[in-house]
Amino acid sequence: MAGSNPNAKxxxxxxxxxxxxxxxxxxxxxxxxVKDISPDMSFLEMLDVLNEDLLRQGEEPVAFDHDCRExxxxxxxxxxxxxxxxxxxxxxxCQLHMRKFxxxxxxxxxPWRANAFPVNKDLSVDRSAFDRIIQAGGYISxxxxxxxDANEIPIPKEIADRAFEAATCxxxxxxxxxxxxxxxxxxxxxxxxxxxxxxxGHVERKSRVExxxxxxxxxxxxxxxxxxxxxxxxxxxxxxxxxxxxxxEFLAAKATSNNLA
Amino acid sequence: MFPDSKIPExxxxxxxxxxxxxxxxxNPANKRKYDIIVVGTGLAGASAAASLxxxxxxxxAFTYHDSPRRAHSIAAQGGINAAKNYQNDGDxxxxxxxxxxKGGDYRAREANVYRLxxxxxxxxxxxxxxxxxxxxxxxxxxxxRSFGGAQVSRTFYAxxxxxxxxxxxxxxxxxxxxAYGKVKLYTRTEMLDVVIVDGQARGIITRxxxxxxxxxxxxxxxxxxxxxxxxxxxxxxxAKYSNxxxxxxxxxxxxxxxxxxxxxxxxxxxxxxxxxxxxLTLMSESLRNxxxxxxxxxxxxxxxxxxxxxxxxxxxxEDRDYFLERxxxxxxxxxxxDVASRNAKMMCDEGRGVGSxxxxxxxxxxxxxxxxxxxxxxxxxxxxxxxxxxxxxxxxYEQPMRIYPAVHYTMGGLWVDYNLQTTxxxxxxxxxxxxxxxxxxxxxxxxxxxxxxxxYFVIPYTIGDYLAQTPPKPVTTEHPAFKQAEAEVRARVQQxxxxxxxxxxxxxxxxxxxxxxxxxxxxxxxxxxxxxxAEIQKLRREFWSDLKLAGTExxxxxxxxxxxxxxxxxxxxxxxxxDAYNRNESCGGHFREEYQTPEGEALRDDENFTYVAAWEYTxxxxxxxxxxxDLHFENVKLTQRSYK
Ligand code: SF4
Ligand code: FES
Numbered sequence: 001m002a003g004s005n006p007n008a009k010x011x012x013x014x015x016x017x018x019x020x021x022x023x024x025x026x027x028x029x030x031x032x033x034v035k036d037i038s039p040d041m042s043f044l045e046m047l048d049v050l051n052e053d054l055l056r057q058g059e060e061p062v063a064f065d066h067d068c069r070e071x072x073x074x075x076x077x078x079x080x081x082x083x084x085x086x087x088x089x090x091x092x093x094c095q096l097h098m099r100k101f102x103x104x105x106x107x108x109x110x111p112w113r114a115n116a117f118p119v120n121k122d123l124s125v126d127r128s129a130f131d132r133i134i135q136a137g138g139y140i141s142x143x144x145x146x147x148x149d150a151n152e153i154p155i156p157k158e159i160a161d162r163a164f165e166a167a168t169c170x171x172x173x174x175x176x177x178x179x180x181x182x183x184x185x186x187x188x189x190x191x192x193x194x195x196x197x198x199x200x201g202h203v204e205r206k207s208r209v210e211x212x213x214x215x216x217x218x219x220x221x222x223x224x225x226x227x228x229x230x231x232x233x234x235x236x237x238x239x240x241x242x243x244x245x246x247x248x249e250f251l252a253a254k255a256t257s258n259n260l261a
Numbered sequence: 262m263f264p265d266s267k268i269p270e271x272x273x274x275x276x277x278x279x280x281x282x283x284x285x286x287x288n289p290a291n292k293r294k295y296d297i298i299v300v301g302t303g304l305a306g307a308s309a310a311a312s313l314x315x316x317x318x319x320x321x322a323f324t325y326h327d328s329p330r331r332a333h334s335i336a337a338q339g340g341i342n343a344a345k346n347y348q349n350d351g352d353x354x355x356x357x358x359x360x361x362x363k364g365g366d367y368r369a370r371e372a373n374v375y376r377l378x379x380x381x382x383x384x385x386x387x388x389x390x391x392x393x394x395x396x397x398x399x400x401x402x403x404x405x406r407s408f409g410g411a412q413v414s415r416t417f418y419a420x421x422x423x424x425x426x427x428x429x430x431x432x433x434x435x436x437x438x439x440a441y442g443k444v445k446l447y448t449r450t451e452m453l454d455v456v457i458v459d460g461q462a463r464g465i466i467t468r469x470x471x472x473x474x475x476x477x478x479x480x481x482x483x484x485x486x487x488x489x490x491x492x493x494x495x496x497x498x499x500a501k502y503s504n505x506x507x508x509x510x511x512x513x514x515x516x517x518x519x520x521x522x523x524x525x526x527x528x529x530x531x532x533x534x535x536x537x538x539x540x541l542t543l544m545s546e547s548l549r550n551x552x553x554x555x556x557x558x559x560x561x562x563x564x565x566x567x568x569x570x571x572x573x574x575x576x577x578x579e580d581r582d583y584f585l586e587r588x589x590x591x592x593x594x595x596x597x598x599d600v601a602s603r604n605a606k607m608m609c610d611e612g613r614g615v616g617s618x619x620x621x622x623x624x625x626x627x628x629x630x631x632x633x634x635x636x637x638x639x640x641x642x643x644x645x646x647x648x649x650x651x652x653x654x655x656x657x658y659e660q661p662m663r664i665y666p667a668v669h670y671t672m673g674g675l676w677v678d679y680n681l682q683t684t685x686x687x688x689x690x691x692x693x694x695x696x697x698x699x700x701x702x703x704x705x706x707x708x709x710x711x712x713x714x715x716x717y718f719v720i721p722y723t724i725g726d727y728l729a730q731t732p733p734k735p736v737t738t739e740h741p742a743f744k745q746a747e748a749e750v751r752a753r754v755q756q757x758x759x760x761x762x763x764x765x766x767x768x769x770x771x772x773x774x775x776x777x778x779x780x781x782x783x784x785x786x787x788x789x790x791x792x793x794x795a796e797i798q799k800l801r802r803e804f805w806s807d808l809k810l811a812g813t814e815x816x817x818x819x820x821x822x823x824x825x826x827x828x829x830x831x832x833x834x835x836x837x838x839x840d841a842y843n844r845n846e847s848c849g850g851h852f853r854e855e856y857q858t859p860e861g862e863a864l865r866d867d868e869n870f871t872y873v874a875a876w877e878y879t880x881x882x883x884x885x886x887x888x889x890x891d892l893h894f895e896n897v898k899l900t901q902r903s904y905k
Contacts, residue, residue, distance in 0.1 A: 040654070128327065147389070150385045154402055201392055
């Protein structure tokens, strides 16, 4: 019943999967075989097959994060053959399909590795550090109600489009996982530039960038040394331009800090 | 006697304003003495939690996700309706109200829907102020498009990811309140029961999904914003974790469940490609604005195409049947979702479906590409085209997309009164998890609107009315009801762990999904529904005797999480079937084959079924009791929908 490719042959694969009981336990790579994998399956559907097999044999399935399975919620986060979200550029793990692999392949699957992202179990990691960075200032301080008419502030389309591009970050953490310093600069810069570009965000732009950067440092993310692997591996194409904007915002804030707290 | 729906007196357009004036207010100094639990952090939950915290209440917000931002609202693509009339094309609050009532096939409350249309305009203002990057025109003002059969352009959008951008707006407001200490956030925490003290909702029991710990939480009121139950069908466009457990637990503790059979099947999804399929992906129906839906005119051509003997391009124009344009010349490809879905099914039932399974129809952009160019199409739909290509391995710029209907949204849900309170005092339901605004069928771009309307602009007023009548004394988990609810939750978890059978949670879930899709899906019959009821009962018995799990409950255990949700789906599924069986008419998303016009259109029975079916739980394996809330239409005339 294959959809697009009726002639595609099922594949047999060797999986090398990181297993770790909990945050404090030692982990290790365990080998598994999966058979009859359709090229039309998504990568996570292939893992479903493995997990169903394991459970039927009374073994614990591999824990991994996922939800929407359509590339938008940012839950999925696998490090596949040494690359965040696997071999296909611009693609989340859940949107990666098995047609990108070949019969007989060995696939290594690991969790994101970063001090700021501790492992919960197996391939699932704790990315709450991202939430705390947003809590530090990734918003515009308006309460519900009493806001002006939406068309009161015209925003040039070009600016609105750039803000939108920055706002498409799904907080998956691939940028951190791909960076040898485990820096969260791309993630932070995406929110900073979205709000710095929009007139609504101007009022708080100085305190925002300072507080978010301070929280980022506090969470134990590494420093940015301009290597650019983050943007190369980002599944939604957040551009390095945002890091430039962040740096500019940060310097401007430092020079004329109105963050009196 | 049916519980009071609390619809305010007076003319439609004045009801909400009057009500806001009449509700009791909590003294500002007292607000900090009230604790409110909000379960779910999607649009309805995050907006409610943030807005209530801004007012001064202490909020505890719960999500089973690792971050509030991952809630399923994030996946909504198309847009959000609002009666702004920015396009000067004749839109108004009344027109949005009217379209929603009519689109819902006259099975929603006038007063609720009118309020929804009224506050829709505030939502857009709110979101723009938060920095939501809606699409704009070159002049810098907001852009709109017409969506899902609407004849005015009232839909605001952010490329193909309006849900994500709106959710990030609500999430940012929520995050700000977390930083202020007004919201305490519990992530990876699943609600497994609601606690009722002296007839009032006073807390919840949760399981920490990382450590397995079971915990008690007390509050003066509980708001459920836990989404819909489309995953009862196993395959749906819902995210994998989306489930009915919170709502179902509340139902079993006394909250009526309304119109469970009203499910929406979305016409433009990527077809199933194999048994391993874990979910279905929606392609925004905005695609129907520019794509043309067709199948081969003859069965023979369709068959040759399926076998690969001919290619799409070999089929001449006159051998193609643009069936929506042919049957509904006025609306064409933009007929409402239920009509589009049912017609696609009819074509496939006739043997004219495409794709190797024959369960698909074409959505073709060739004419639009010829007229406006591939760049134009890519500007508008680029991300959707990319997504389609990624999933199917086909290039939709070169060959038509294949689409098929899939379960997408559930209009039914917990019964709520005008204040969004369930039949349990102090227990509220907002967003998709209530039944309130969409009747038997939801219009495109109205889910986001309802979630945010409930959370930003309705619950902050209506919950105050309840709290103002509740003494501002601290609530604790002292009461024995907490201990008892916790014991029940523990017993259930242990029971699941100890069955030690042979079949996995997914195995049961798939089996349930097959039954639901076959007998309670796009077309239903009395006979089929009776059969389904027996099948579900049988499957439920098997589940409780043959389930297989591994590991322990005192750790992260995703199979255990799934098992608990499937157990609840196995009960809810039966109620959906009961409801579909009871409703001897066709309306909106509910199509009973026995009730159709000679042309095959849905045939309502207004005389006997102009009511909300609200079901009361009476005990395990006991028949639920039906209560009817009669619907009164004072402002619109009931007409048979016709999109001819
Ligand atoms: S910037 Fe890209 S890689 Fe980093 S979290 Fe956002 S979407 Fe993921
Ligand atoms: S599961 Fe949502 S982005 Fe992959």
